[in-house]
Amino acid sequence: MAQINAAILGAGRIAQSMAKTLVAMAVDERYRDLVAPYAVAARDGERAAEFAAKYGFPVSYGSYEELAADPNVNLVYIATPHNFHAEQAVLCMRAGKGVLVEKAFGANAAQSQEMLDVSAQTGMLCTEAIWTRYMPSRAMIDDIIASGAIGEVQAIEANLCYPTTAKARITDPALAGGALLDVGVYPINFIDMIMHNAPIARIESSMQPFETGVDAHDSMTFYYENGVMATAQSSILCHSDRMGAVWGTKGYLTCQNINNVESIDVFDGTHTVTAHYDVPAQLTGYEYEVAAAAQAVLDGRTECAEMPHADTMRIMKLMDSLRADWELTYPFEA
Template identity: 65%
Template sequence: MSRLNGNRALVESGQAKVNVAILGAGRIAHTMADTLNRMASDPRYASWIHPYAVAARDLDRAQAFADQWHLDKAYGSYEELTADPDVDLVYIATPHSLHAEQAELCMRAGKNVLVEKSFTANTEQARAMLAVAEETGMLCTEAIWTRYMPSRALINGVIASGEIGEVKAASANLCYPVSDKARMTDPECAGGALLDVGVYPLNFLDMAIGADHGRTIDHFETSMSPWPQTGVDAHNSTTLYYDDGTMAVSVSSMLVTSDRGGYVWGTEGYLVVTNINNPEAIDVYDNDHKLVRRIEVPAQLTGYEYEVADAASALLDGSIECEAMPHADTLRIMELMDAIRDRWGMKFPFEK
């Protein structure tokens, strides 16, 4: 058990902070390290969040990372990191295919985990991870930042208010030219557009018109265009049909650039979200396409601070999941992505 699990009083008294460690030292790990440094200097977080350690498979690389971001400790193996009794929360920043074994390693060593999206490569791995969380009492939550951001409540507030009437359809897309990254085209790394970028439009739709509003998916249609050398999805499109007849389209690609827009269409107007991957503004239009108002999203440090704060707060309450991304939500999205891949006939080598 982590030294702080369920011990909010110790932190609130100023006797301790939540020590956050990073497992992995790649690009996204640097973004998290920057976030933790900013949190440590921000009055909202400085009293209880501490950037503590990093682990990589090479000690020199880990030490260079720790020096750059002023971390207390650097470890040349993940096992050494999990053996440190002062680590409270581990952010897992490695490829999807490694998340399950690394999260289990951490939880069985008494460490809470914040696991970068996609949570795992498939639902089977996700269920196994969450079973370990139940067994050990460790927090295990998915780090899909849009679920934790204030923009979620702002978007849902517009829809729930009836300002755009009865919602009947929606669309979301996220496309980046990232096929030059080896992991993106490698089936052994659970590559392809869906798990890396496609998870965002699916989550956007789940929040904006799906489960957050009581709808469930009745059925879907989907297609993809494969990466020629390895067969993972390069482009994909999925049309979701909900139980009340509402329809939504999710598009993602690792070959092109898209507008990253989220669109929710109602009988009295529609809303446009600028950048579903990190919402910048929400524009509300009437039926004459007149801009009624623009809702600005609150200023942020990097956007990662919300998931860190929620995870730290949950572990201090002794919870094994975060309210913003409970296990049921993670499993629902993983099951949907499994079903989409199954329709394509696309399995990763470790699944066969």
């Protein structure tokens, strides 16, 4: 294979964002020889056909099984609610397709481990589509910290909140709804990327529930063994500034929008801006994860270096532990 035929499983909002990405990559000189938009599948054939016609995909299917059976598909982007990811990723991998699974990777660690076990059994790529892990801003933040510009890191703060309770999926426990898996995963990953898998000594957290029982607003504090203290907040009730900050002994840095970092400012101890960094222009932001996944398929790898299986499982286990503290379970976990 010299080019990866990419397919989208699901036809909702996030699937549309991926479709725009694949179409843009197909005409971009950096990616056009790597990825081709090929097919989309939905549970309704008419909806899938309309989706394919809108974005110029040559093939559409009215069932996920038909998509998995297509021998021309190399990589499938799983764009359905969290609780369906494991079943659908397993279907695709057993049919010989690599999978790029939208975050949160699964509804819980058990589902996530099932996917990774099948990846190992089949030799198929299985990687989590949490786009911030693949973006250039990740290395930019690391480089600033490594330069010593802010001194020794002592604390980290990150938040991501959107009022999304009007969306049925977000408030439905049966679909693994709530703030944690939908938006909380981003501040948690922002902190984890900066800490580079450092061990956590203890966690303190609290949750405000929505009327349906899902978590509506979460507050989490991670105390690392090396002394760093990190706080994260997420919510489906309100807007927040979406900021991320790293505080050090000589100064600090701030990141505009941790969900897709737009710029980074570095401050000294007098709160004076000493450096400003703009993040490189992007197609949509999703192209980085697609390119990494496509190259991994070509290389015959089962994981991407940007989000290896060990990191996915660590984050999923962390979120399971938070829900255990909140006594929050989903109906399908009973």
